[in-house]
Amino acid sequence: MTQTAPPPVQRPPAALVQRPVDAPAERSVRTLVSPLALARWRGKATYWAVFTLVTVLFAFAFLFPVYWMVTGAMKPPEEAVRTPPTLVPEQWRVTGYTEAWDLMRLPTHLWNTVVQATGAWVLQIVFCTAAAYALSKLKPAFGTVILGGILATLMVPVQALVVPKYLTIADLPLIHVNLLNDPLAIWLPAVANAFNLYLLKRFFDQIPRDVLEAAEIDGAGRLRTLWSIVLPLSRPVLGVVSIFALVAVWQDFLWPLMVFSDTDKQPISVALVQLSQNVPLTVLIGAMVIASIPMVLMFLAFQRHIIAGISAGSTKG
Amino acid sequence: MKTTSQPAPPAVTRPAGATPPPRDARPAGRGPHRPWRRRIADQATAYAFLAGGLLCFILFSWYPAVRSVIIAFQKYTPGSDPQWVGTANFTRVFQDPEFAAAWRNTLTFTVLALVIGFAIPFVMALVLNELRHAKAFFRVVVYLPVMIPPVVSALLWKWFYDPGAGLANEVLRFLHLPTSNWTNGADTALLSLVIVATWANMGGTVLIYLAALQGIPGELYEAAELDGASLWQRVRHVTVPQTRFIILMLMLLQIIATMQVFTEPFVITGGGPENSTVTVLYLIYKYAFLYNDFGGASALSVLLLLVLSAFSALYLRLTRTD
Numbered sequence: 001m002t003q004t005a006p007p008p009v010q011r012p013p014a015a016l017v018q019r020p021v022d023a024p025a026e027r028s029v030r031t032l033v034s035p036l037a038l039a040r041w042r043g044k045a046t047y048w049a050v051f052t053l054v055t056v057l058f059a060f061a062f063l064f065p066v067y068w069m070v071t072g073a074m075k076p077p078e079e080a081v082r083t084p085p086t087l088v089p090e091q092w093r094v095t096g097y098t099e100a101w102d103l104m105r106l107p108t109h110l111w112n113t114v115v116q117a118t119g120a121w122v123l124q125i126v127f128c129t130a131a132a133y134a135l136s137k138l139k140p141a142f143g144t145v146i147l148g149g150i151l152a153t154l155m156v157p158v159q160a161l162v163v164p165k166y167l168t169i170a171d172l173p174l175i176h177v178n179l180l181n182d183p184l185a186i187w188l189p190a191v192a193n194a195f196n197l198y199l200l201k202r203f204f205d206q207i208p209r210d211v212l213e214a215a216e217i218d219g220a221g222r223l224r225t226l227w228s229i230v231l232p233l234s235r236p237v238l239g240v241v242s243i244f245a246l247v248a249v250w251q252d253f254l255w256p257l258m259v260f261s262d263t264d265k266q267p268i269s270v271a272l273v274q275l276s277q278n279v280p281l282t283v284l285i286g287a288m289v290i291a292s293i294p295m296v297l298m299f300l301a302f303q304r305h306i307i308a309g310i311s312a313g314s315t316k317g
Numbered sequence: 318m319k320t321t322s323q324p325a326p327p328a329v330t331r332p333a334g335a336t337p338p339p340r341d342a343r344p345a346g347r348g349p350h351r352p353w354r355r356r357i358a359d360q361a362t363a364y365a366f367l368a369g370g371l372l373c374f375i376l377f378s379w380y381p382a383v384r385s386v387i388i389a390f391q392k393y394t395p396g397s398d399p400q401w402v403g404t405a406n407f408t409r410v411f412q413d414p415e416f417a418a419a420w421r422n423t424l425t426f427t428v429l430a431l432v433i434g435f436a437i438p439f440v441m442a443l444v445l446n447e448l449r450h451a452k453a454f455f456r457v458v459v460y461l462p463v464m465i466p467p468v469v470s471a472l473l474w475k476w477f478y479d480p481g482a483g484l485a486n487e488v489l490r491f492l493h494l495p496t497s498n499w500t501n502g503a504d505t506a507l508l509s510l511v512i513v514a515t516w517a518n519m520g521g522t523v524l525i526y527l528a529a530l531q532g533i534p535g536e537l538y539e540a541a542e543l544d545g546a547s548l549w550q551r552v553r554h555v556t557v558p559q560t561r562f563i564i565l566m567l568m569l570l571q572i573i574a575t576m577q578v579f580t581e582p583f584v585i586t587g588g589g590p591e592n593s594t595v596t597v598l599y600l601i602y603k604y605a606f607l608y609n610d611f612g613g614a615s616a617l618s619v620l621l622l623l624v625l626s627a628f629s630a631l632y633l634r635l636t637r638t639d
Contacts, residue, residue, distance in 0.1 A: 030535025032551055033447055034542055051448055054455070061516070062458045066465075068484065069473060081482040084490075123369075131370030140363035146371065153378045155629040159577040159598050160622040163605050163614045164381035164388060170395055173380065191373035222362050251466050253580050254598070258606070269468040273584055276472060285476070288469045299464040303457050310460075310521055311528035 073097055073286035080282050096286035104275050104287050106268070110294075113267040116183050116256070117249040120190035124245045125238065127191045132200035133226050137212060147201070153194045159254060165189060166258050185259040186249060193248075196241045203237040204230060240309055243302060250295055385622070388615040395611070406616035410604075416617075418592045419600040422507060423576055426596065429511040430575040431568060438519045439564070442526035443552065456527070460520035470517040471584035475500070478509055478585070500586050503593040510581045510594060518574075522567055529563040530556065562635075569632040573625055597621050 037043040072080055073096030075089045100106060135143050169179045169189075179185045207230060215225045231238070253269045260266045266274065268291045276284050299306060389406055391399040410416055445455050462470060477484045478499035486496040499509045537555045546554065557564075579598040582588055588595040588603075595603075597617065604614035 030538055031446055031530075031533075032443065032538060032548065032556065034538070047447075047449075050444065051450065054444055054448065055451070058455060058458050062461055065473060065477075066461065072476075083482055084487055085482065085484065127369035127373065130366040134363045134366035138359070138363035138366060140367055141360055143363075146367070149379060150374060153374070153382075155626055155633060156378075156382055156622065157573060157577055157625040157629065159579065160618050160625060161378075161381045161385060163601060163611060163618050164385040165377055166605070167384070167388070167393075167395060167611065168376060168381055172376070188373055189377040191370060192377040194374075194378075197370060222366065226366075247464075253466075253468050254583075254602070258602075269466055272468050272472065276584075281476070281482075284472065288472055292465045292469050295464045295466065296461070299460070300457070303460075307456050307460065307524060310524045 069285055069289050069292075073100070073282055073289055075282060077280050077282050080285075096282040097290065098286075099283045100279075100286035100290060103279055103283055104271065106287060106290055108264060109266060109268040109271040110290075112183075112265060113250060113269075116186040116267055117246050119183055119187040120249045121242060121245040123187050123191050124193060124196060125242065128193065128197045128200055128241070129231070129234075129238075130226070132197050132204055133230060136201045136204035137207075137209075137230075138222065150194045150197060153192070154198075162254060162258060165255075169259055180259050181262040181265045183265075186256065189255075190245065190249065193245070196244055199241060200234070200237060203234055207233055239302075239305065243298075243306060243309075246298070247295065385615050385618050388612060389619045391612055391615075393611045393615075394609055402612065406612040410613050410616050415592055415595055415600055415603075419595045419597045422592075422594060423578070423596045423598075425507055426511060426514075426578055427572055427575045429508060430514055431571060433511060434515045434519060434522065434571055434575075435564070435568060437515065438522040439526055441519075442523050442530055443556065445523070446527060446530045456524060459523045462517050463520040465517070467517060467580045468584060471513060471581050474509075474513040474516075475585045500594075501590060503591045506586055506590060506593045510578075510585060513581050513585065514575065514578065522571075525563065525567060526560065529560045533559045566632065566636065569628055569635070573628050573632070576621070576625055576628075 033043075038047055071089050074092050074094065075086070075096075076091055076093060079086060079090060134140055135147050140146070169185045171178060179188075211229060212225055215229050220228065249267075251269070253273075256267050256270050257273075260270060263271070263274065272284075272287055272291055275287075279287075388399065390401060390403060392402045392405075393399040441459070445452070445459075448455070465473075476482075478501075480486070480498070480501055483499070485499055489496050498505055500506045533556065537559070538551055541551050541555050577598050578596050579602065582594040582596050582599050583602070586594040588599055598621070601614050601617045601621070604610045604617060
């Protein structure tokens with residue numbers, strides 16, 4: 001009898017094992033169209049025509065909406081609702097942003113979001129790492145059963161359980177504490193993230209036992225081994241889990257909408273929707289842009305890792 | 318099936334001839350060397366590491382899953398004692414005219430999102446894979462909408478669809494096409510939401526297809542070309558069969574994701590016009606937070622759970638045996 005359940009994923013994505021590298025240099029990989037056809041004059045002309053078309057299409061579909069938001073907040077209110085709309089603001093103003101900052105109390109909501117996301121991230125790193133280490137290396141009794149139970153939650157769609165999860169938060173069993181309107185309502189459920197825990201466990205499984213045995217013989221305890229040996233080796237996977245954890249909280253809407261009825265506690269996503277009805281259009285757009293900045297900046301900073309992770313994590317060799 | 322709680326001692330492989338480590342090299346607890354004592358100490362350590370994560374799973378994953386089934390058969394409002402009501406919740410939910418509408422809308426949404434959300438990203442990935450320049454730029458740009466918070470995407474498109482100052486109709490007028498009611502028409506509202514969801518989420522799909530396309534050996538295309546296959550035939554007989562597995566995977570994941578759609582209808586249309594965009598999850602939300610009927614909400618959740626778990630099980634089965 002094997003000790004561990006058969007893993008759903010045969011091996012962790014390459015991106016987690018090695019540092020993501022740049023997209024492979026232009027190897028002359030043969031694709032759909034033959035290089036020969038591309039080398040001919042007609043092929044070249046077609047290629048550049050398609051290239052231009054794709055560039056224009058992408059710019060229109062993905063970049064233009066962003067441009068429209070950023071400039072929309074800079075138009076005076078009457079210009080923003082004019083038809084036909086102006087492509088470039090006739091008068092540039094920053095009032096859309098400054099008013100959003102004050103009127104919609106963005107500092108409060110941004111701070112709430114930061115607190116919720118950071119706490120969820122820290123708790124996930126601490127508890128998921130510890131649990132994954134235990135499941136991977138410490139051979140707890142019933143470890144296989146526990147891992148099976150954790151993996152089974154992957155099968156259960158998150159959103160289908162929001163109602164009982166909400167009732168649990170509203171009245172924690174046994175201790176009867178109400179966590180509504182408390183950041184803990186975001187932090188604790190975030191730890192129950194089977195995907196991240198499993199990612200960590202698979203990574204730890206690859207660390208050879210000899211290394212840990214050696215540390216143990218040198219007199220290191222379990223915690224010391226985790227801290228000084230396992231974690232430094234796991235930097236790539238910790239990075240991936242961190243990004244997942246932060247993005248998940250920042251982008252979530254239904255769950256914070258349920259648990260934060262108190263406006264002062266709401267994260268930016270909930271506040272935007274709740275206040276969207278009673279502020280002028282330019283102010284709302286300004287707030288939308290500000291709400292998008294942190295995640296977009298993070299994406300641009302780590303885009304290579306994120307894109308390599310998505311590409312590698314999903315293909316199966 | 319052995320369920321022993323005694324882990325086998327780790328096999329330390331030593332090069333032949335090396336001296337075995339002294340017996341007391343393994344750090345032992347205080348007191349006499351009794352294996353059972355060590356084992357208990359080891360187990361205590363292991364569970365100390367497990368405790369935090371395990372507790373969160375018990376409280377926020379396993380217990381709610383069991384509880385949703387229990388409350389589905391109870392009359393329950395927070396603060397009062399639950400009463401068993403048998404299948405009354407289910408019959409009440411079934412009789413709600415919105416119930417049929419919500420399932421119909423959710424399934425329509427899922428099918429539309431599947432068709433649009435498969436075709437567009439796949440063609441996009443095919444074309445991008447042929448381009449030899451600015452690859453990184455295209456990847457970043459296509460993934461940009463995914464990083465914009467879903468709420469912002471929804472509000473942005475709500476503004477685009479605005480009948481007055483909306484850009485969507487402005488573009489149609491510019492192209493001399495008839496304008497549309499978009500989210501204000503009962504027959505176009507759902508499709509309008511599918512467009513939003515596709516725009517916001519297709520970046521990941523495109524990147525995954527791109528990675529899959531890059532794994533196709535070039536010899537296959539060469540061989541097909543030597544056999545005189547046209548461009549279309551190469552797509553049809555080389556590309557699609559080679560990426561069939563990943564297409565199926567993504568379709569299943571998309572079905573699971575789109576059946577839980579909530580943000581777009583909640584933010585953009587509020588379920589209207591004429592309930593044409595009420596989805597199952599939206600209805601669950603309404604039962605719980607507008608009608609304060611947690612029994613009904615749980616009954617609906619259980620139904621959604623059953624449908625989606627079937628797809629999830631299929632997905633896990635397929636990814637396990639590749």
